Amino acid sequence: AQTVTQSQPEMSVQEAETVTLSCTYDTSENNYYLFWYKQPPSRQMILVIRQEAYKQQNATENRFSVNFQKAAKSFSLKISDSQLGDTAMYFCAFTRPYGNKLVFGAGTILRVKS
Amino acid sequence: EPEVTQTPSHQVTQMGQEVILRCVPISNHLYFYWYRQILGQKVEFLVSFYNNEISEKSEIFDDQFSVERPDGSNFTLKIRSTKLEDSAMYFCASSEARVAGGPDTQYFGPGTRLTVL
Incomplete structure (x- = not known):
């Protein structure tokens, strides 16, 4: 069974600074996808970024980028130029292809301070 | 941009009552989920x-739960006899069939907050 571990329950960062959230996972699969979802206080689940395991290039979406280390089974999220609106719970998630379930980590609460 | 919708946003019910949570997935998606x-x-x-x-x-997902797609657009989750521990946020999600080179991304609805008294 796949597991996802987020070892940082809470983090804080100053506005405009950079922060990195950690995620590790365990799987015997070779083909899979990884995601970061953001959950603000409204509790909506918002897709932040996604990564295909077969791609060596790290995904980027504007201020968000990942450091995907397949051999180490590590998938960290870097947020650059942090904004107050980035304050939220961030979940790392894993899925196998073709309609399989998402397996979530426990989440990291990120607080951006002004 | 297409989105997943859910109704109601908040449902309060008495223990032992049946509830139905409703979702409308994104129209061209083929896979549906409840979390x-x-x-x-x-x-x-x-x-x-x-x-x-x-x-x-x-x-x-025991015998108290069931899901149904009653028509071409809705996807429902029924809890037959609610318990106190069923109080939670319930999210519906959908994804399209995997396209070549694309990740199998699940898009979430805004959730239904279920409170069982």
């Missing part, structure tokens, strides 16, 4: 649905 999140805890998978049948379910 739940008890306050302060991680998001847990309940069930996935494809081609008008359950493709996978978790141990949480």
